[in-house]
Amino acid sequence: MVCYCGDFHPHWSVLRHMVKLEKIEYKPIPVRDLLVEIKDLSELMIDLAYSAALFDSKELAEEVLELEERVDTLAYLIDMNVMIAVRDAQDAELLLAASIVASAADKISDAAADIATIVLQNIGIHPIVRQAFEKVEEHLIRAKIESNSILVGTLLDELELAARIGVDIIAIRRNKEWIINPKEREKLEEGDVLIARGAPHGIDELKGLAEGTIRKLED
Amino acid sequence: MAKKKEQFKVIVDKLAELKDTSELMIDLAYSSLLLNNRHLAEEVQALEEHMDELHTKFEQLVLSSGFKPEESKDFLGLIRLGVTTEQIADAGAEIAEVVLRGLTPHPILKLAIEEAEETVTRVQISPQSSLVGKTLRQAQIHEETGMWILAIRRGNVWLRPKPNTIINQGDVLIASGYAEGEEDLEKLSSPNE
Numbered sequence: 001m002v003c004y005c006g007d008f009h010p011h012w013s014v015l016r017h018m019v020k021l022e023k024i025e026y027k028p029i030p031v032r033d034l035l036v037e038i039k040d041l042s043e044l045m046i047d048l049a050y051s052a053a054l055f056d057s058k059e060l061a062e063e064v065l066e067l068e069e070r071v072d073t074l075a076y077l078i079d080m081n082v083m084i085a086v087r088d089a090q091d092a093e094l095l096l097a098a099s100i101v102a103s104a105a106d107k108i109s110d111a112a113a114d115i116a117t118i119v120l121q122n123i124g125i126h127p128i129v130r131q132a133f134e135k136v137e138e139h140l141i142r143a144k145i146e147s148n149s150i151l152v153g154t155l156l157d158e159l160e161l162a163a164r165i166g167v168d169i170i171a172i173r174r175n176k177e178w179i180i181n182p183k184e185r186e187k188l189e190e191g192d193v194l195i196a197r198g199a200p201h202g203i204d205e206l207k208g209l210a211e212g213t214i215r216k217l218e219d
Numbered sequence: 220m221a222k223k224k225e226q227f228k229v230i231v232d233k234l235a236e237l238k239d240t241s242e243l244m245i246d247l248a249y250s251s252l253l254l255n256n257r258h259l260a261e262e263v264q265a266l267e268e269h270m271d272e273l274h275t276k277f278e279q280l281v282l283s284s285g286f287k288p289e290e291s292k293d294f295l296g297l298i299r300l301g302v303t304t305e306q307i308a309d310a311g312a313e314i315a316e317v318v319l320r321g322l323t324p325h326p327i328l329k330l331a332i333e334e335a336e337e338t339v340t341r342v343q344i345s346p347q348s349s350l351v352g353k354t355l356r357q358a359q360i361h362e363e364t365g366m367w368i369l370a371i372r373r374g375n376v377w378l379r380p381k382p383n384t385i386i387n388q389g390d391v392l393i394a395s396g397y398a399e400g401e402e403d404l405e406k407l408s409s410p411n412e
Contacts, residue, residue, distance in 0.1 A: 039249055046245060046307060050238055053300055097322040101252065104313040108245065111306040118296050125300065126293035128227045129234065138383055162356070168382065197382070 024076040031081045031098050038074040040180040041067055042105040042112075044171055048195065049112035051140035052119045054133040059142045063173070063195065064116035070178065071109035078102035140170075141203045143210035145192045150217070151209055157184035164217060165205050167198030226284055233277040234297065237304040240270055243370055243379040244311035250369050251318045254395060256339050259369070263315035266377065270308040277301050340366070340401045344390045345409035356382040364403035366396035 045067050052060035079102060082095045118125075145151050151159070161167045172179040172186065173193040179186065188194075196206050208214030244266050251259035278301060286294050344350055350358050361367055371378040372391040378384060386392075394404060 043245060043249070046242055049303075050242070053296075093322070097317045100317050100322070101314055104248075104310040107310040107313070108307055111303040111310070114303050114306075115300060118299050123292055123296045123299065125296045126227070126290070128224070129231050129293075129297065133231065133235070138381065166356075 024073050026080045026084075027077060029077060029081065031078055031085065031095075034074055034078045034081065035098060035101060038071060038078065038102060038105040041071050041074070041178060042108040044178075044180055044195070045071070045109050045112035047170070048140065049115035051137070053115050053125055054130060054137060055139060056119060056125065056130060057141075058120060060140060060195075061116035061119040063142055063193070064112050065120075066173070067178070068109050068113040068116075070176075071106060075102045075106040138197050139200055139203050140195065140197050141207060143194045143196065143203075143207045145188060145190055145194065145210045146212045147190045148212035149190070149210050150212075150215055151188045152190045154188055155184070156182055156186045156188070159217065161196075161198075161202075161206065165198065165202035167196050167202040167206050169194050169196045171195040226280075230277070230280050230284065230297070233273065233280055234300065237270070237273050237277055237301060239379050240266055240273065240377070241304040241307040241311070243377055244270070244308050245314075246379060247370060248311040248314035250339075250395060251315055254339055255318060257318060259339060259393075260315040260318035262370075262377075263311055264319070267308055267312040270305060274301055274305050338398055338401065339369070339393065339395050340404065341391050341393050342405050342408040344386055344388055344392065345411065346388045347410050348386075348388070348408050349410070350386045350407060351388050353386055354382065355380050355384050355386065358386060360392075360394070360404065360407070363407060364394075364396070365400035366394040366404045369393045369395055 045064055048060050048067070049064045051057065052064060079099055082099050086092050086095055156169065161169065169182060170180070171194075172182050172188075173195070174189065174191070194206070194210060196203055198206070205214060209217065244263050247259050247266070248263045250256070251263060278298065281294055281297050281301070284294070350360075355368065368380045370393045371380055371384065371386075372393065373387060373389070392404070392408065394400075396404075
């Protein structure tokens with residue numbers, strides 16, 4: 001990450017220390033599983049980061065920083081697992097790709113975090129630019145499921161959000177765990193943070209449903 | 220003011236192109252890795268060069284827009300956003316390079332669900348196709364054929380598929396999935412052949 005020292009980021013030091021850097025311990029997880037996760041998360045981060053910038057959403061920017069921490073951990077774990085798996089020159093040749101891909105995914109994640117930082121430091125994007133994007137892009141939002149929401153305990157496919165309100169749930173954050181492209185049988189829980197994409201009307205409705213201000217899903 | 224609006228439109232269009240191209244590159248780069256497909260990897264490399272040109276043009280547009288000192292912060296945001304699109308594109312090119320250097324035969328890179336019989340196919344949308352004029356969300360291509368749309372090529376422009384992208388006659392859809400779905404997709408895109 002590059003620091004352009006200037007007057008525009010009084011919160012810089014705060015941001016850099018928001019994430020407490022912890023030692024990442026080796027865990028024996030198949031490299032393949034780790035690669036799938038780092039791929040999915042880095043893709044989600046780009047999506048979230050661009051939306052955060054174009055719609056000036058601090059909420060989405062915070063989720064990006066949340067994800068960056070996880071991607072860092074994954075990149076370390078991939079390298080550690082690769083190192084342990086290599087026994088000879090042939091292994092080294094075969095596993096090199098895993099390490100390169102992890103490093104590229106980490107770069108993607110760093111770039112996304114840079115975008116999030118632009119938003120959180122109030123550098124911002126010119127309002128006219130934002131207005132232009134509002135017309136062409138589908139919106140992404142973050143909505144947290146409150147205890148009084150009718151979504152608590154329902155399965156995703158029961159809700160038929162895509163058909164009814166034109167909204168797709170692209171990820172769910174449950175505490176520190178991320179569920180990317182959740183399956184139809186995923187059960188929603190109180191406290192889940194939904195990341196959803198759709199037309200402005202639909203996502204407003206989803207937010208209302210999650211926060212318990214809307215008590216009934218339109219047909 | 221009208222002139223200024225016009226100027227902004229050009230900047231916004233360029234930024235949208237940078238953003239979309241960088242996202243498309245990541246999609247194609249990961250797909251090239253999953254499918255061990257050199258063809259897709261080469262497209263990523265070609266797009267990277269295109270990105271470099273786009274980025275230079277974008278920076279020139281922003282810098283020559285004659286902004287006032289009090290607007291400098293907003294324009295700084297634009298410049299920085301441009302830089303990050305470029306970084307994302309570079310990361311995409313690095314992933315594609317792994318494929319082009321032949322580093323992927325290891326099963327570890329056949330990520331999860333992806334299987335050996337999965338293929339990449341391209342189909343062109345004929346005027347008779349029922350898909351013409353539909354958005355990707357309405358088209359339900361995955362539900363109908365099991366194929367996932369990776370990218371759309373419209374003339375010389377590559378588009379990243381989004382739910383509200385409208386399918387035009389003549390578009391080339393690049394899709395991945397099992398071989399069985401290929402035929403179904405061909406029928407959908409050119410029903411008379």
